[in-house]
Amino acid sequence: MDTEYYDDIIIGGGKAGKTLAPALVAAGRKTALVERSLTMIGGGCINIACISTKTMVASAEVAHTVRIVPFMAFKLPHLLLI
Ligand SMILES: Cc1cc2nc3c(=O)[nH]c(=O)nc-3n(C[C@H](O)[C@H](O)[C@H](O)COP(=O)(O)OP(=O)(O)OC[C@H]3O[C@@H](n4cnc5c(N)ncnc54)[C@H](O)[C@@H]3O)c2cc1C
Numbered sequence: 001m002d003t004e005y006y007d008d009i010i011i012g013g014g015k016a017g018k019t020l021a022p023a024l025v026a027a028g029r030k031t032a033l034v035e036r037s038l039t040m041i042g043g044g045c046i047n048i049a050c051i052s053t054k055t056m057v058a059s060a061e062v063a064h065t066v067r068i069v070p071f072m073a074f075k076l077p078h079l080l081l082i
Contacts, residue, residue, distance in 0.1 A: 006032045014043020 008024050010017045013035030024031040035041050045051065 006030050009034060012043065013041050015045050018042065
């Protein structure tokens with residue numbers, strides 16, 4: 001097995017790692033980035049936190065708005081009420 005040498009090894013391909021890695025490479029350093037999970041490439045923000053949460057909150061707001069429509073001064077077709 002060949003041995004590879006790096007100036008830096010970053011553990012974690014999240015927001016921090018994927019920001020730092022290109023900066024180190026641009027500075028001429030040989031850098032490795034290690035991510036433990038194929039489903040977590042990009043880190044928590046993209047995969048399970050910020051984006052996912054915002055999507056769920058936006059969906060919940062739409063559902064809430066549709067539910068309270070009957071209590072407003074106008075009506076939507078019956079099928080849209082969930
Ligand atoms: C519900 C929720 C909502 C959020 N909303 C926002 C928002 O709106 N805006 C905002 O700016 N921030 C938000 N955040 C915070 C944001 O998600 C974090 O600040 C950001 O993800 C931190 O980035 P990071 O790179 O430090 O860590 P992470 O994104 O957690 O990345 C760490 C990575 O390291 C990997 N790893 C861990 N251990 C190992 C190991 N031993 N070997 C190899 N890889 C490993 C993980 O798999 C992961 O991919 C939110 C967080 C949560 C929980």
